[in-house]
Structures are given as structure tokens and as C-alpha cells.
Amino acid sequence: MLTAAFFDRDAQAVARDLLGKVLRRRVGRLWLAAQIVEAEAYYRREKGSHASLGRTASREPLFMPPGTIYMYYARGGHSLNVSCRGAGNAVLVKAARPYVDARSGEASLAWMRAANPGARGPRPDARLCAGQTLLCRALALRVPEWTGRTFDPTRFYVEDVGYRPEAIVQARRLGIPAGRDEHLPYRFLDAGALASVTSNPLARRGAQEGLDYRVLRPRRRALAAAPARSAGVRGRG
Numbered sequence: 001m002l003t004a005a006f007f008d009r010d011a012q013a014v015a016r017d018l019l020g021k022v023l024r025r026r027v028g029r030l031w032l033a034a035q036i037v038e039a040e041a042y043y044r045r046e047k048g049s050h051a052s053l054g055r056t057a058s059r060e061p062l063f064m065p066p067g068t069i070y071m072y073y074a075r076g077g078h079s080l081n082v083s084c085r086g087a088g089n090a091v092l093v094k095a096a097r098p099y100v101d102a103r104s105g106e107a108s109l110a111w112m113r114a115a116n117p118g119a120r121g122p123r124p125d126a127r128l129c130a131g132q133t134l135l136c137r138a139l140a141l142r143v144p145e146w147t148g149r150t151f152d153p154t155r156f157y158v159e160d161v162g163y164r165p166e167a168i169v170q171a172r173r174l175g176i177p178a179g180r181d182e183h184l185p186y187r188f189l190d191a192g193a194l195a196s197v198t199s200n201p202l203a204r205r206g207a208q209e210g211l212d213y214r215v216l217r218p219r220r221r222a223l224a225a226a227p228a229r230s231a232g233v234r235g236r237g
Contacts, residue, residue, distance in 0.1 A: 010041075
């Protein structure tokens with residue numbers, strides 16, 4: 001389980017390093033799981049952040065110690081954020097892909113599919129968590145239950161399974177209104193999992209590398225990469 005020390009760093013560093021980490025959420029006897037493929041960084045000093053709007057009861061988790069969960073309602077659903085170093089700074093977990101291993105097996109994936117159907121039938125597994133509210137729905141994460149809390153190894157936590165992206169795409173964040181620092185490139189995506197992100201910046205017509213996005217190649221460390229499969233990712237468990 002990732003500790004508070006992981007989040008006690010610059011928000012952009014945390015957002016990059018969250019790529020590949022696995023969210024584990026217990027529902028009954030099942031452990032649901034999703035591997036993070038997209039995250040955004042937010043700072044109190046910039047206008048795109050909730051913290052820039054000031055302290056309120058609902059936004060108070062943003063000002064709590066690093067590793068505090070901050071959830072809010074968005075587009076009729078729920079959104080998962082975690083506070084980082086510096087009061088008001090945080091990361092938004094934007095998208096993920098289903099993760100299957102010994103702990104989170106096919107029954108868990110079936111539960112996630114049933115919890116998050118598409119408008120015209122089953123949602124493709126690659127798109128099951130492809131957005132902040134879809135992710136929370138698939139993992140049964142809700143504002144009243146989790147905002148202001150910290151991760152709990154018996155109910156909900158983030159795990160490092162050894163996966164590291166071969167490359168990371170850095171781009172502007174999504175949904176930031178004009179005039180609220182919408183130009184800041186604080187969005188990070190796993191370049192090997194773009195089929196599961198909210199919106200692929202490389203696929204946008206006329207997009208240019210260096211102008212609309214950058215491709216970062218992190219220094220490789222010891223990897224235990226989980227091989228991809230059609231239903232998402234199967235771990236080594």
C-alpha cells in the first residue's frame with residue numbers, strides 16, 4: 001500500500017508516479033481493482049484548482065495532510081482526488097483500466113462490468129474506467145463515504161505492482177474553463193494505455209508534439225510489467 005510519504009511530494013511528480021499503480025477497493029468479499037492510466041496535478045496557486053476558490057467544508061480535505069482523499073461531485077458522478085505536499089495541492093485520478101490478478105479475479109471484473117454498463121449494453125472493458133466518474137462508479141467510490149479520509153488497507157488502498165510506463169504523455173488538463181489556467185500541461189497519461197484514457201491527445205486532429213503534448217521517457221527501473229490483455233491488464237498474482 002502506498003503510504004502518505006508517496007503523496008508528500010510535488011503534485012506533478014505524484015501524478016506521473018501514480019501511472020501504473022493499482023487501486024484496490026473491497027466490496028463484500030470481492031476486491032475490485034483498476035490500474036491508473038491518467039492523472040492530473042492541481043496547485044492552489046493556479047485558477048484551475050478547487051483550492052484556489054478558497055476553503056470550505058467540502059474542500060477542506062485539500063488542505064489536510066498529504067494522502068488525504070478528496071472527493072467531489074462532477075457530471076452527475078463522483079471524482080477521486082488525493083492531497084499532496086503543500087496545502088491545497090492535489091492529484092485527480094482521471095482514468096484507469098481493469099486489473100485482474102489472484103486477489104482481484106474474474107468475479108471482481110464481472111462486478112465492475114455490471115456496476116458500469118454502457119447506454120446501449122455492456123461497456124467495453126478498455127473503457128470501463130475511462131473517465132473520473134466512470135472510474136468511481138466501477139469501484140463503488142462515493143463522496144460521502146471517502147472524502148476527508150485516508151486509505152485503508154482493509155477497504156480501499158493504492159498498490160505498487162511493479163509496473164512502470166515505457167513512456168508518458170504530458171498534455172493540458174481537460175475541462176478547465178477558459179481563463180482559469182487551461183493552458184497548463186499538468187495532465188499525465190500512460191502512453192501504452194491510451195485506449196483507456198479519457199481523451200487521447202495524440203488522436204486530436206492537427207495535434208503536434210511539442211505544442212499540444214510531449215512524450216516523456218522515464219528512466220527505467222526494475223520492472224515487473226503486467227502483460228496487457230483484452231479485458232484490461234492481468235497481473236502476476
